[in-house]
Amino acid sequence: xxxxxxxxxxxxxxxxxxxxxxxxxxxxxxxxxxxxxxxxxxxxxxxxxxxxxxxxxxxxxxxxxxxxxxxxxxxxxxxxxxxxxxxxxxxxxxxxxxxxxxxxxxxxxxxxxxxxxxxxxxxxxxxxxxxxxxxxxxxxxxxxxxxxxxxxxxxxxxxxxxxxxxxxxxxxxxxxxxxxxxxxxxxxxxxxxxxxxxxxxxxxxxxxxxxxxxxxxxxxxxxxxxxxxxxxxxxxxxxxxxxxxxxxxxxxxxxxxxxxxxxxxxxxxxxxxxxxxxxxxxxxxxxxxxxxxxxxxxxxxxx
Amino acid sequence: xxxxxxxxxxxxxxxxxxxxxxxxxxxxxxxxxxxxxxxxxxxxxxxxxxxxxxxxxxxxxxxxxxxxxxxxxxxxxxxxxxxxxxxxxxxxxxxxxxxxxxxxxxxxxxxxxxxxxxxxxxxxxxxxxxxxxxxxxxxxxxxxxxxxxxxxxxxxxxxxxxxxxxxxxxxxxxxxxxxxxxxxxxxxxxxxxxxxxxxxxxxxxxxxxxxxxxxxxxxxxxxxxxxxxxxxxxxxxxxxxxxxxxxxxxxxxxxxxxxxxxxxxxxxxxxxxxxxxxxxxxxxxxxxxxxxxxxxxxxxxxx
Numbered sequence: 001x002x003x004x005x006x007x008x009x010x011x012x013x014x015x016x017x018x019x020x021x022x023x024x025x026x027x028x029x030x031x032x033x034x035x036x037x038x039x040x041x042x043x044x045x046x047x048x049x050x051x052x053x054x055x056x057x058x059x060x061x062x063x064x065x066x067x068x069x070x071x072x073x074x075x076x077x078x079x080x081x082x083x084x085x086x087x088x089x090x091x092x093x094x095x096x097x098x099x100x101x102x103x104x105x106x107x108x109x110x111x112x113x114x115x116x117x118x119x120x121x122x123x124x125x126x127x128x129x130x131x132x133x134x135x136x137x138x139x140x141x142x143x144x145x146x147x148x149x150x151x152x153x154x155x156x157x158x159x160x161x162x163x164x165x166x167x168x169x170x171x172x173x174x175x176x177x178x179x180x181x182x183x184x185x186x187x188x189x190x191x192x193x194x195x196x197x198x199x200x201x202x203x204x205x206x207x208x209x210x211x212x213x214x215x216x217x218x219x220x221x222x223x224x225x226x227x228x229x230x231x232x233x234x235x236x237x238x239x240x241x242x243x244x245x246x247x248x249x250x251x252x253x254x255x256x257x258x259x260x261x262x263x264x265x266x267x268x269x270x271x272x273x274x275x276x277x278x279x280x281x282x283x284x285x286x287x288x289x290x291x292x293x294x295x296x297x298x299x300x301x302x303x
Numbered sequence: 304x305x306x307x308x309x310x311x312x313x314x315x316x317x318x319x320x321x322x323x324x325x326x327x328x329x330x331x332x333x334x335x336x337x338x339x340x341x342x343x344x345x346x347x348x349x350x351x352x353x354x355x356x357x358x359x360x361x362x363x364x365x366x367x368x369x370x371x372x373x374x375x376x377x378x379x380x381x382x383x384x385x386x387x388x389x390x391x392x393x394x395x396x397x398x399x400x401x402x403x404x405x406x407x408x409x410x411x412x413x414x415x416x417x418x419x420x421x422x423x424x425x426x427x428x429x430x431x432x433x434x435x436x437x438x439x440x441x442x443x444x445x446x447x448x449x450x451x452x453x454x455x456x457x458x459x460x461x462x463x464x465x466x467x468x469x470x471x472x473x474x475x476x477x478x479x480x481x482x483x484x485x486x487x488x489x490x491x492x493x494x495x496x497x498x499x500x501x502x503x504x505x506x507x508x509x510x511x512x513x514x515x516x517x518x519x520x521x522x523x524x525x526x527x528x529x530x531x532x533x534x535x536x537x538x539x540x541x542x543x544x545x546x547x548x549x550x551x552x553x554x555x556x557x558x559x560x561x562x563x564x565x566x567x568x569x570x571x572x573x574x575x576x577x578x579x580x581x582x583x584x585x586x587x588x589x590x591x592x593x594x595x596x597x598x599x600x601x602x603x604x605x606x
Contacts, residue, residue: 020330033318038386050354075315
């Protein structure tokens with residue numbers, strides 16, 4: 001275990017302050033924490049772990065997004081923070097991919113993409129300010145100098161970052177390497193926008209009303225090779241559209257989610273933020289597997 | 304779903320403020336949040352869920368205690384907050400038992416039971432004060448009037464609460480009903496102390512040096528039928544004692560934990576606090592299954 005190491009100690013203090021800064025920021029902005037379960041149906045096609053749940057097959061949740069969206073029935077601004085699980089392929093082991101990781105979700109009623117993006121920009125700037133004032137010595141020990149990013153972040157179109165990529169399969173083949181290369185050349189966080197519907201077309205994203213070939217979503221890319229930090233967008237809330245985009249599996253597994261829109265849910269936008277990526281960027285540690293005491297990946301289950 | 308209901312809304316707001324109050328209190332007292340994994344070996348004999356983890360059998364953690372204790376290698380005061388999982392028997396369904404629940408652990412270096420008990424007393428008083436000042440309207444809507452408990456809490460000996468109970472089997476047969484009956488008759492939280500080693504003898508608890516028949520541990524009991532709220536005690540840190548109390552399964556599964564004490568870990572005390580029980584007591588809701596939107600028990604996996 002690395003808990004005796006000064007670097008791990010410094011990292012854990014930074015991590016603790018980021019966690020505290022994130023929740024304080026969100027609560028000051030009137031976001032309410034919605035409890036979301038781990039044991040659940042899957043919300044997307046991410047590879048998952050299954051368990052035998054009293055004779056029924058259940059999954060370890062890959063994302064709390066659907067539950068967080070449901071929270072909008074109670075409050076206009078909601079967030080969740082919970083572990084999520086991905087059964088990463090054995091042959092895809094990178095410093096960025098964990099099988100268990102912290103996932104922050106936030107959803108805002110009657111908001112468009114811009115409002116969510118502004119919120120994340122303010123959140124990241126606040127987190128960096130808080131860490132610079134509260135854990136300066138730890139950041140120094142970790143060799144990290146970081147300034148609050150300049151707002152608004154630059155927006156770059158999909159086609160400039162991934163030229164020539166026209167469908168989901170092409171994208172999934174090149175996305176990790178191309179995104180990392182793009183990230184390495186940045187000095188400030190940026191947004192990738194204008195995603196072709198042929199590349200990103202999850203049922204829960206809305207298409208652009210002005211141009212049906214574009215999905216209303218965005219990715220946040222951290223600079224200096226820290227990679228992708230968040231994905232989000234405007235949610236599809238039209239029941240008939242959701243139904244027409246669903247396959248049988250989605251309809252069975254996520255019946256309650258579809259039902260919610262049949263009854264009517266206010267238009268909203270939101271995003272998911274991988275917490276380890278944020279800790280990594282703030283603390284300047286590219287490989288958390290060298291510093292985290294109890295991480296989980298394809299090759300590490302204990303301690 | 305109950306998210307449209309005013310009671311659920313009020314409960315979720317109280318819950319959010321309890322969560323915020325707990326973490327703020329602990330951080331003000333210099334506790335550092337230690338990240339603990341869900342995917343792990345089991346730390347006790349609580350019934351668990353298993354998963355196939357790349358060909359190896361892994362468990363959904365029933366408690367983060369061992370990982371939290373490990374955090375003492377880095378900091379003198381640590382806490383963790385994470386979901387925990389128990390495979391409750393199908394025939395034991397009560398309003399208090401969930402298969403997935405929030406678990407707060409805290410550990411304090413060079414502390415005895417009294418210091419941990421004082422900390423929990425202050426924590427609970429602070430949480431109630433914060434809720435009375437910040438979510439008074441919600442508590443009123445839930446029909447809850449609650450005052451900060453008087454400190455120090457009363458300490459009652461095991462023999463007065465469970466007279467005649469001499470071993471673990473006898474205790475497990477009567478404990479739920481007897482504890483609930485005891486809790487119903489209380490008007491303030493109390494501690495149950497002086498646990499016979501014949502009843503409670505987990506390897507991680509220390510025996511009383513003055514009286515080897517007594518285990519250095521305590522249970523917190525909420526008043527008004529809200530049941531057990533916390534278990535904790537002074538941890539065994541002597542490697543030879545731990546080894547002599549371990550069976551082969553413990554030695555295999557928790558080798559890293561035993562190893563930690565072979566290398567030497569400072570004496571410490573700590574406890575685990577079930578968060579749903581705390582939310583239940585503060586909000587005055589005896590059956591959270593009637594009010595929580597996404598709870599998990601033997602009969603409920605979705606949504």
